[in-house]
Amino acid sequence: MNTTSSTQPRVTSVEEVKAALGDRLVDSLQKDDLWLRVRTDAWKSSMRTLRDTLDFHYFCFLSAIDWMPSPFGRGEDDPTEPAPERDATIRQGYAGGGTRMQVFVRVTNPVTHVSVIVKADVPDDSLTIESIHDVYAGANWHERETHEMFGIAFDGHPDLRNMYLPLDFEGFPLRKDFPLLARMVKPWPGIVDVEPLPGGDDDEGGDEQ
């Protein structure tokens, strides 16, 4: 039985991280995972400390979140009607924040299997943050992906070419204000339940074949 390791804690203590990061740590939240937020200008040095002092050697992923609610909602508006009023206030998630865009990264200690999720604000005006590709080599591709999807520049990255999109593609697809064109052209039929449940009264969908 593999029961021995399941008793190990998955979360390292906040105090330990606080001691290592000092005033670079802005906010933290401990639930079943540990969320940290570090100062933007200390992004790279914090990651380096986490790697070297607390042995978070395994790089899991890096990405970004656009906290602005989508002006298009869930893409279910009737195109013939004027768009409904929507709440556009930007609200950040766990460990807080002050900007529309945040980058976040997850790293793990491969011996104790403890992980942390580290976030950092990306300044709204410059949309630039330090690259951590020389701390975690795996961040190279993740930063390229984040750059093309969110338009966040990574200072010091050797090669921010597009990975997926054509080189002359305009816009940043994962930003909330980038419309999903398929939904703009044709409203999503998912508002009404198009597939009747088996055994239901309106079981017409199955007769077509």
Place this chain on the structure above:
Amino acid sequence: MSLTDRVLGDRQRLAYIASQAADVRLNVELETEGMTLNIGPQHPATHGTLRIIARLDGEQVVWAEPSCGYMHRGYEKLAEVRTYPQVTTLVNRIDWLGSFANEVPFILAAEKLMEVEAPPRAQHIRTILFELSRIANVSLFLGDLGVQMGAITPVFFAFRDREYVLNLIEGATGGRFHPNFDRIGGLKDDLPKGWIAETKAVMKKLRTFCDQIEDLLFGNEIFQSRTRGIGVIPKDIALQFGLSGANLRASGVDWDLRRDHPLPMAWNKADWKVWTHPDGDSFARCWVRLQETREATKIVDQLLDTIPSGPIMAKVPKIIKVPEGEAWVSTENPLGEMGYYVVSRGELGPFRVKIRSASFNNISVAPWALRGVYVPDIITILASLYFILGDIDR
């Protein structure tokens, strides 16, 4: 007046000159000591449509870079306009050889936010189907491995025996490739009658298949000389590139999410072993996968005997709204660590889903691993790193 001037009009003459110039450029290119070789996107040795651009110096690679994006479907964006139950249809298609395994971490993340847990019977069946996906996925890898090195026989064995497993998955879920069987709070259906006995028979066949592959390939001298000591990825490189699954364990890191991260699944109810290999070369990666397939058949066998009785669905509302919060759940998928970072705003669908797929990280080490190798080794190293195109591009 030259011949071309007399015969061809202005536009044709220009086209002619341009083609001559292109020839000259090409010749110059070939005369330099380096050469750029395009492998793919339609080369038979590339899985799916991964394209490798390799700069060669004679037979050796100076640098190589995979060119992704031929299969990018934008699931992270699409998930933002779908409801939670609809997302499983999308994520099914990420790693299409082990589809069921893609659904599980997303569903677990949603369940974690909703603070519901599937009943024990559902957890058990989920784990069984998860391991069946692994067997279907990795058995194809083991057969395909031979093709990459010119051995044709193993792939026929693999397709034959994978079909048994796909039949089982189809029998239980209704879909060979895309089960879409996992629901928030449990499963769509219970197992059909006679399925357990049939599964046990198939597991026996699959163990025979593993033995055959071991005899055919792993003991083969050509196979060994083409994989041993080739494409060595040391432990620290593997960790900082975020390699996971068998690729990481082949570099000597003893870490398996199934064992080390407690999840509401049934892996801890079975007795099995996590295999590692100290070498970190192509052979080690293939060998670890072979052992994992064997372990997976053992897990399935043991879990089949101990399926608890009870419901297969927890009590969840008909219209699923997930409370506000953020959750990360990852599982040890056939290709490696696959996880979903789900941000919820208390709506019908997720606010943001970050999909961490194993192949994206696994293949990001390729530029590092391919430097300095010989051209035929590009194919074996990529084959041993094992990626699925849909899992790179998402």
